[in-house]
Amino acid sequence: MSISARDLLGGLLDPGSFVNWDRPPLPIPRSAEYRAELRAAEAATGLDEAVLTGEGMLRGRRVAVIACEFGFLAGSIGVAAAERIVAAVERATARGLPLVASPTSGGTRMQEGTVAFVQMVKIAGAVAAHKSAGFPYLVYLRNPTMGGVFASWGSLGHMTFAEPGALIGFLGPRVYRALYGRDFPAGVQTAENLYRNGVIDGVVPVRVFRRIAHRALNVFSGIAVGHAEYSRDPATLDCSPAEYGSLEAIPAWQSVSTSRRADRPGIRELLRQVTDRVPLSGTGQGESDRTVVHALARFRGRPCVVFGHDRSGQTTETTMGPAALREARRSMQLARELRVPLVLVIDTAGASLSREAEERGLAPEIARCLADLVTLDTPTISVLLGQGTGGGALALLPADRVLAASHGWLAPLPPEGASAIVFRDTEHASELAAAQRIRSVDLLADGIVDRIVPERPDAAAEPVEFARRMVAVIARELADLTARPVAELRAARHLRYRRLGDTSVLDQQLDR
Numbered sequence: 001m002s003i004s005a006r007d008l009l010g011g012l013l014d015p016g017s018f019v020n021w022d023r024p025p026l027p028i029p030r031s032a033e034y035r036a037e038l039r040a041a042e043a044a045t046g047l048d049e050a051v052l053t054g055e056g057m058l059r060g061r062r063v064a065v066i067a068c069e070f071g072f073l074a075g076s077i078g079v080a081a082a083e084r085i086v087a088a089v090e091r092a093t094a095r096g097l098p099l100v101a102s103p104t105s106g107g108t109r110m111q112e113g114t115v116a117f118v119q120m121v122k123i124a125g126a127v128a129a130h131k132s133a134g135f136p137y138l139v140y141l142r143n144p145t146m147g148g149v150f151a152s153w154g155s156l157g158h159m160t161f162a163e164p165g166a167l168i169g170f171l172g173p174r175v176y177r178a179l180y181g182r183d184f185p186a187g188v189q190t191a192e193n194l195y196r197n198g199v200i201d202g203v204v205p206v207r208v209f210r211r212i213a214h215r216a217l218n219v220f221s222g223i224a225v226g227h228a229e230y231s232r233d234p235a236t237l238d239c240s241p242a243e244y245g246s247l248e249a250i251p252a253w254q255s256v257s258t259s260r261r262a263d264r265p266g267i268r269e270l271l272r273q274v275t276d277r278v279p280l281s282g283t284g285q286g287e288s289d290r291t292v293v294h295a296l297a298r299f300r301g302r303p304c305v306v307f308g309h310d311r312s313g314q315t316t317e318t319t320m321g322p323a324a325l326r327e328a329r330r331s332m333q334l335a336r337e338l339r340v341p342l343v344l345v346i347d348t349a350g351a352s353l354s355r356e357a358e359e360r361g362l363a364p365e366i367a368r369c370l371a372d373l374v375t376l377d378t379p380t381i382s383v384l385l386g387q388g389t390g391g392g393a394l395a396l397l398p399a400d401r402v403l404a405a406s407h408g409w410l411a412p413l414p415p416e417g418a419s420a421i422v423f424r425d426t427e428h429a430s431e432l433a434a435a436q437r438i439r440s441v442d443l444l445a446d447g448i449v450d451r452i453v454p455e456r457p458d459a460a461a462e463p464v465e466f467a468r469r470m471v472a473v474i475a476r477e478l479a480d481l482t483a484r485p486v487a488e489l490r491a492a493r494h495l496r497y498r499r500l501g502d503t504s505v506l507d508q509q510l511d512r
């Protein structure tokens with residue numbers, strides 16, 4: 001049974017805060033039979049169309065809302081309903097309001113034919129304009145959401161969640177049975193299956209979605225909250241001269257070994273130290289990769305999109321594939337559209353070496369990540385948290401600030417692989433690690449890394465303290481970067497990578 005539009009608004013918004021925006025439905029030519037159907041739907045639901053629009057307060061934040069009513073002709077969208085939706089989207093854009101849409105619909109209203117079908121173009125265009133203006137668009141899919149509604153404004157959210165057990169899909173089961181003479185495969189068109197396959201971000205009841213939306217809008221606002229204190233003693237966030245000296249004495253292979261410890265903290269430990277965390281999932285296009293994590297969060301009150309490698313999801317059999325990089329590009333697009341900073345976390349033993357990875361475009365996705373990052377119109381931070389192997393690590397590297405943990409490292413291949421190429425064995429791995437200058441201190445000297453965040457002496461020995469330290473440093477960098485004009489950041493980022501490897505420039509920087 002579908003949740004009614006009124007019940008949805010009652011569960012989503014603060015009590016008594018909803019203000020209706022709806023005008024009488026747009027008059028269109030109708031047959032006598034269609035007029036009778038509309039009158040019956042109005043009598044059954046108390047509504048004059050299949051959509052309610054307006055504004056209200058979501059935990060004290062003003063938002064625009066659109067909610068379908070399935071009881072009104074199966075929530076189908078015709079010209080009048082589409083005009084109401086577009087008017088609400090345009091009003092939300094004009095007023096600078098976040099927009100929360102909750103479709104439940106069988107799709108296009110068949111009684112109005114093709115002209116109703118093409119209304120989805122108009123709605124999608126209005127939503128795209130709203131997003132282009134930098135305003136959030138959140139979607140909560142209810143049972144059922146099918147056809148053109150799912151294939152237009154139901155699938156354009158910056159984040160998309162769904163009601164548990166909801167039927168969600170493109171081709172309705174009844175239509176499929178009529179066309180093909182058999183039932184649609186069971187379990188495919190469910191919210192839970194779409195979540196598992198990276199089409200939507202999660203499956204939660206309305207009361208939980210309300211909390212998620214509140215957190216997401218806190219991040220999407222781009223406004224820093226809380227105090228600017230990152231540590232009782234800010235000096236403890238950085239390496240002391242003595243610690244730098246100790247790092248210089250540590251062999252590269254020791255850092256490689258340390259970074260591979262099974263108990264070393266990863267991105268999930270960092271996210272336990274942040275606030276307003278909202279996990280996202282998949283590419284939104286039917287792909288999901290267990291080796292990466294994607295979320296919204298605040299680092300000491302500083303909002304950002306977070307994406308990174310998940311060491312707990314990587315094994316010798318499970319390595320990052322092209323879908324992981326397409327998820328990364330989703331995070332870049334999200335940060336760009338909503339004009340919030342992007343934090344990337346590198347911690348990978350390397351990308352997948354497989355036929356599937358080659359055929360599904362691993363190398364082109366690395367290239368697109370690099371191109372997107374060097375031109376992104378929002379502040380960016382990259383964190384070399386542990387292993388940084390190959391193109392999968394390089395794809396997340398370009399940023400306005402690059403931080404490294406003491407034992408973080410970056411190399412074109414794992415040292416064993418480099419040894420196999422140069423010496424045709426793996427016995428020279430430690431020698432190659434030293435020769436290739438992969439350590440954090442070498443990367444700092446070569447201008448690849450901007451700051452080293454200390455491990456005292458090893459992140460695995462102090463997982464919570466290290467995670468808090470790293471989060472505090474990221475917050476400090478976010479504060480600095482967001483205070484600078486985006487055009488200035490882009491220019492500096494371009495110059496940084498244009499000059500990378502130019503020793504004359506490095507010498508000048510060291511002289512200063």
